[in-house]
Amino acid sequence: MKMNILIERRIIFTVLFIAVALPLIFPIGWKTEVSGYTQMVYDLIESTPDGKVGIISFDYDPSTMTELQPMGEAMIEHAFKRNQKVILTALWPMGVQMAEQALETVLKEYPDKKRGVDYVNLGYKVGGMVTIQAMGRSLSEVFPTDSRNTPYSEIPMLDGITRLRDIAWISSLSSGVPGLKEWMMVARDSHDVPVTGGCTAVSAPGFFPYVNEQRQLTGLLGGLKAASEYETLLGRLGSATAKMDSQSIAHLLILVFIALGNIKAYTTKRRKG
């Protein structure tokens, strides 16, 4: 019995490994459709006037970067494309490194964007919901300096930005607590700033009730599929799109596993019964 389980398991592991690897080596190029919630996120940034300042908060660590990093890159790029300025921040310490990596990727295509003028990284702050609440009163109290130790008052793009109300939109890329939910609760429901963002697919179903008439969340990007949809909207062949073939094949395989499992259970039951 024991051996059986282990061997069976290893076979499944190997098959999955191969199924995910093959489409990476030989891409198929299937198309994706854009869903309504992704469109809402896109429209929010698209309809924000030039020169406005948005916040992108990197609230995740490398464990979920495959899903969230493409969203971060696409959103920075979108803001740059629309001539908006972005503040990068993080409620998770690992988010700071994620933000810098995303920025590096986008800056390759937008080399003339300048730190302090078009974007700034304000770094990591501890405290989650309470800290966001403090940002609602004063950003410079929470962020005395940016990650380069430049004082808040000396950063040109932050001139006239004193508290959350002065921000045009906030996007949180979130894989847990604190993250999107805390931003939504404080920045949207208490300070009336539009909040949008992305989350890992695991937590997406739990965020759907917030995308409602009241717009607690303006749209939602749930997982890699949504990231690739956003890339499609931007007209950018990014890293998420390239991975969707593998995703599709692996999903098919999982369905096959479920079917096989049920057939096996049925036959054993019949043999026994």
Added chain:
Amino acid sequence: MAIMTTIGIWVAAFFTLCIFSFLYKDNPFYKFAEQVFVGLSAAYWLVYIIYSIMIPNLFAKLSSDFSGNLILLIPAALGVMMLMRIHPKTEWISRYPISIMIGTTAGISMLRYMKSDILQQVTATMINPFASGSVPVIIGNLLLIIGTICGVYFFYFSKKQEGISKWPSKVGIWFLMVSFGATFGYTVMARISLLIGRLEFLLGDWLHIIK
């Protein structure tokens, strides 16, 4: 520089394979990699707490304008009291900062959860289901209202659920099951994505099989 980058990629590949070896069975490589992870993670937190919180929000303010920021000595003292938790004998001192933190969090979460997760959700369910012209949306809106009410009723414990009052709870559980199914589907997607990311590293950055 190029050599160090290549070495870095090999180190990364080594650690990746160490973790994957757990799939065969628990082994020394996995245990080693795991402890390295724990150590690096602790150091990462420490460094960021020092450079992003302690220095800019506390020490820099105190050193640039001590008399103007005298009040910051209070949280600094409370913070030090927090560290007293490390010894069983002085642990009681940490109760003061903890009580302040817990009190603040309790106050803020009470307000924010009441507003966002209760009131806003209630008002978001107060919709006219027939406002839309399209049949699927009308049905959807009805499902939304009925599902929310029955779902909340499922979590209502103070009443015997017999006879007719059994039904809302039953319907509530059906909705919960549909939602769990959706969560399951999304979780499959999430987990596979993570694996794709790692394979992309192994096959691309490390082995250069894909570009």
Added chain:
Amino acid sequence: MQKYLLFFFIIIFSSSLSANIFEANDSPWDDGKAIDLRWELSPMVQQVVISRYVSDDNWIPVHSSTEAIGSFTDTGLEANTEYQYRLNATFSDDSLVLLTSAMPSEQWFYMGKLGFLLILLLVCLAILYYIHAAHHGKEFFIRHIAGLDSMEESIGRATEKGKPILYVPGISDLDDIQTIASLTILSHLAERCAEYNTDIIVPCRFSMVLSAAREVVKEAYMKAGKPDAYKSDNIFYLTDDQFGFVAGIDGIMLREQPAANFFMGSFYAESLILAETGFSTGAIQTAGTAQAHQLPFFVVTCDYTLIGEELFAASAYLSRDPQQLGSLRGHDFGKALVILLIIVGVILEILGISNLKEFIAGAIT
């Protein structure tokens, strides 16, 4: 008298026709950071620009419009400071400048949050009332929780097979209320196990949980009158690493083949691995967690699942602790209120009345 009245009406009439009004007032019921501006101009106006005085003849535009009658709220101001506003109106052949000023001040209540406050107070008072009542011996009914039925079945099966029962109190530390609820359930289960002389194995991830679990089980054995049957070695620390902990439990399940598994408390990604291995060994499985993401895996792999709040209800039911019972009853009051509000709200919406909805949602300040 009539003459005066007539004169008065003429003045009002003419002023409403031709006079241009521009006025500023402190926004009521707020934190003194906003000023309401209102203007009425003759309908020929083409462009309206409102600016706020900053310093040294410096005016910054805060709003522009093409409407003859309109209003705007300027926000982000300092309380108790006088602000001057200038309105520049452009007509096809003429232009006009109007000036006004106001001082924002803080009030003692946010009127927009009245609905919020009332409902919050109502729920809090209900919770306090029921806790108070429970302390004074009032008995509260708790509905049947299907997941708890598994206890008898599990113990029965374990006794019959002579195999132990495995109980995992979640992977969170003692500061998580789910872990506390889990320990309450453990206490009850351990007592029944003691009665039937069935072993109960409890692997723990944290030392705090370990000592609490030992205490709970020991007490349960004493209650059952079998303090000698208590084996402290059956409750042990495994490792505090997440996946290591799971691997350890997997090993136990395959080796010991427990007749029943209980997974109660806070679980994360590992729920799937645990429940799947348990399923394959054919044990009766019962799970309970408030971690919504993990429920799907438990529902498909376990025979019984305590869903979300059911975990806390089960704990209150088994412990009969007045604080838990009272709170639960208070939360139930809240749920009944929510259901009522939704039903009334939907009916009003269908009738086209949205006052209730606006009152609850309130203004965001």
Added chain:
Amino acid sequence: MKKSLPLIFAFLVGFVVLLSEFIPHRPFNQIVSTLEGWFMIISGFAILLGQISLIRMNTYKIIHKVPNWQYNLAGLISFALMLSFGLLWGMRETPGILGHGEGITAWLGLKPFDYLFENAYLPLSATLFSLLAFFIASAAYRAFIIRGLESNLLMITAIIVIIGRTSIGTMLTGWLPESLSFWHIPNLADYIMEFPNTAAQRAILISAGLGIVGSSLRIILGIERTYLGGGK
């Protein structure tokens, strides 16, 4: 005394936070604003504490040579390495005690702290969680067996969502005419998410939210005091 004073603190702080939500007048918002600033600093210390105790526990294991202590030693060494790199040369844009360390950065291609992050921390963290993909596959095979009505509902929804959230769904039912577009699998998956899923998740949010309001209330009033340790 050792317990009652902290309880009073928690009450005062929580109560002022509640009041300031509804009273826009001074001094409440200023007090809360100060508290929020303090909260951040104290939380910083709390995290410091967490990491210090972790390292202390590791050191204890090494000194007392508990089984497998060698692994803890590896952990401790990597901790020391990463910490000193970070403190000396800082990370990314942030300078450390010795500034930006241009020399060593030029040699490594990255700052030493970032080099360790990218080549050790990042792969470890990402791979640990990618293990779950394998476990979900094996669970799909062995545990998702059709049983009662309720688990069937779960399975059917799961299958629609699994297909709908990939390109396969687009291909399978892409040929459907406009009038039947509701049955197009990606649309169906979105519909499930938007209506029944939202309803159920909303019910979960509301009932859990009430639980949080209740426990916050009990903490503020000092009825719930397990956070002080040592039971009731």
